[in-house]
Amino acid sequence: MLILILSVGCNDSFLDVKPTDKITGDALFASQEGIDAYLANLYRQIPIEDFNATPEAMNYNPGDANNAGRYPFIFTDNGIGSENSSISPSGAWDYNYWENGYRFNKEINLLKDVIDGLTSVSEEVKRNLMGQVYFMKAYNYYALAKRYGGVPLITETQDFDNVEGLYVPRNTEEETWDYVLAVCDSAALFLDQEPDPARRKATKWVALALKSRASLHAASVAKFWDKYEFTGESVDKGLVGMSQSAADKYYAQCVQAGEEIIKSGYFSLFKANPANPEEATENYRLIFEDPNNALDEVIFLKGFNEIGAGYGSNQDNWGNPNQTRGAWPHPGRFNPTLDLIDTYETYDKPGRSVPIVTTKDGVTEDYSGYSPNKEYLAFDDPQDIFKGKDARMFATVIVPNSIWKDTKIIIQGGYIQPDGKPVIMADESIDVNGKTYYTFGASDPALFSGFSTFGGNMTRTGFGFKKFLDSSYTPRLGWNFSTTDWIDFRYPEVLLDYAEAVLESGLGDPVLAAEGLNMIRKRAAHKTDIPLTIKNVLRERRLELVYENKRYWDLIRRREYHELFTQRERKALVPILDLRTMKYIFIRTNVPRGGQVTFNPSWYYKPIPGVGTSGLIQNPHY
């Protein structure tokens, strides 16, 4: 028997047989359907940070998608998880993309090889396919460069017979970014020159938007390198880090890409002139509930057309507040922080973050909890404390007592008894004048959405999550039922990229930049133009693009993460019913069970896996 096993391997003539289970490139690309099918498979591997992105994985959407709702925004100052307080579930290995990035690169290179030899398709189709190759390469190397700095540029399919040739050393960070932007330019040249009506295919305009995003990242890393200067071999060899002169070069490219998009006239803001803030709230909400209604401002869309593993997402499952969870048992995972709410302006104080004031002395820096000695502002309805806040806030988060899907969302953290004793964060009830009052606002966990530790379902910041949620869908018991599409590039991002690049570099047109900034604000029902300052642009960027998975990389590229997160506690706003007056007061406090979190500056670059084998020079600190 052993002899038999050993001898079967000797016949290798099957290697010369033409496979019958594969079709040739010419046969596949002969029809548009064939091209679309092949590209669809590649498109789904593009590292778009959508509803299926977590620090542990990207484009990972199996049957049991139990990532516990660890979406990127709960690891920033804009949010916190109901059960997850960390900002880095896997530390340095968060957002690791090395293996997947190079696997994808290999597949793109294989397509490139096939295109050259195609005989059955027109030059025009070939040209567009090459454009697609460039676009995906740019996107992929952008994703690698922002994580690892300089990486090996493998532009051709590797010859696996030449083992030594497989060991490609890292290029410098500057070479890598130069490559990303050059490939964006090639893509813009080769791809369709008109926007895709459905916004789902890469065109010149998507390539330029990518260029805008990538060049701003590169420029920022160069400009703010000094804010956390690394040392080591990888720095000495330029594998991470760039000079100040690189910053100007990249800002110039961002300005150029932005101007081309803005001046093309192809894109505009969805419902740019609302009559009032209420209308602005609804308009803004609609963009994300179904981006297909707002294609004027969408530059690139990733469809989630079908339910199921590999197609849908779990956005509505994790995002809905407890009261509208439907049949899904684990809602309420994303909790918007008071840090974010404080950042929103009010209409009477344009251009300023206006923190929520809870006491008569106006002090907003006191997080020490309830004290009978403080004089609290009292409200008949908890919503009243948010009066006058930016319209977008109400489309992004659910505030206590507001209506979501015909349900009044109850978020309450305690009460003050008629005898003055505070009962906060404890599950209790009391009878006052024949009526029973509950610390969390209702008798049964099914009837409220805040502060109890029940199932991890309750917000612990005082705010529910709303952006992207489908108001007509009731979550079912199961994975990947959400089919809301993801906007990857939205016109406001380009406007804000442009404004930032103009301010940081002094290049470009400040008038055009200020117009873009104030256009976005007008759509949010602001009436007063604010000046073009870096503070105004960054505030606007944080608010307009909140939860679109930009914040993490904004903090990385501008090297602000370690400054903002040194033993930081994120904040909550706790509504308390004062049973003496039957009015609501609010406590500004640290997020309950939140704890202090620190961003380790090492994480500005991710560790490269497998350097022991590959011999690549590792990034600093690893």
Next chain:
Amino acid sequence: MKKIIFIFVVLLTFFTSCELDNYDAPNAKIFGKIIDSETGEAIQQEILEGSRIDYVELGDFENPPTQQMRFKTDGSYRNDLMFSGKYHIQARRGNFFILPPDTIQVKGETEYNIVTEPYIRIKNVSYTIEGRDIVASFQLEQVADYPVKSIALFADVNPNVSQSLRKLANVAEINRRVNPEEQFVLKMKIDPFMDIIPEGKPSFYFRVGALISEMPEAKYNYSEPESIEIDYASLPPVEPEIPGNVIDNCESLDGWNSGGFQLSLDTDAKEGNFSLKADGQGVVIYQKVFEPFDTQVDKETGTLALSLFILDTGPIKAGDSSIEITSSGGPDVGELAWKFGEDFEINNGWNKLELKLKDGHAGGDIDLSAVNFIRIYHTAISAPVVFKIDNIRFY
């Protein structure tokens, strides 16, 4: 038959894998300290995310990994699981001047000390309890010739207290060079300690830190951790909060400018971490222009209150100096002013000023809902003086 072969294969696998691997066990140890060459003392470290000792074993390895050790809080380190052999070793990413990589032979129990200098020496640290505050005073001797980025007081129940292992901290950004004689003061309110341990006479560990700027990957320099007992029962009762709408708490130099005076932030503060310090001589002014500020008081009943420190009142002639506020964005128009020594008394040291708005000298009508200018003006000061102001507010 199949079953027997299967069992045979399983057994074979089992037996072959039972042999020990052919690596030797670690057979050497290394230990030592990082020592300040000037004082001979160990340079204080932090155990969490602290300075590192990188080492690479030399020998016949392809892509040998860089391994790392960390220091203990007291600046010592030890690794009892080393292999005998030659190593490249370098302490880095820390709070000291980095030496070039060293080549050492580790055998048996090897002592290896790193002798260098810290970026900053923290000296003469003392802690006192004043009122309901813990007060740390200290001096800094900077070895690295760059501005000191921040000074800090850290507290924890753990003796390894540091910037990444602390329950409470007071970090003050100073961003300037310091001289070794300068006395620094940092305070911490005791009340938050009661959230950690609510009752009794608990002890907490305290440490003063100072962080240098410009040096890449620099970490805090520290004083030795010190345990301090806080007897809650012996604390004075809580004083009512100082009332008022604060127009400037003197925590930053933003907006302030001066003709003739050197302006800086000083840790001798009546509120927060800093007061605004001004020293100079002759005709001097310091002033601030700011966004219109609603004082929420009226002229009949309102008061402008501030803390004013004067090192020596000798050179100041009564009536020649004044404190002014206006709502015109500049001096003299829409103004209220009070004169030193005439409208208020001045003494050496800190003065608590309560200036009644109705007693102020008016220059036009001031709009108290939109005050936007404050100025302190001296026409003739005959000798160098030092002023500090803090906590400027209306009530």
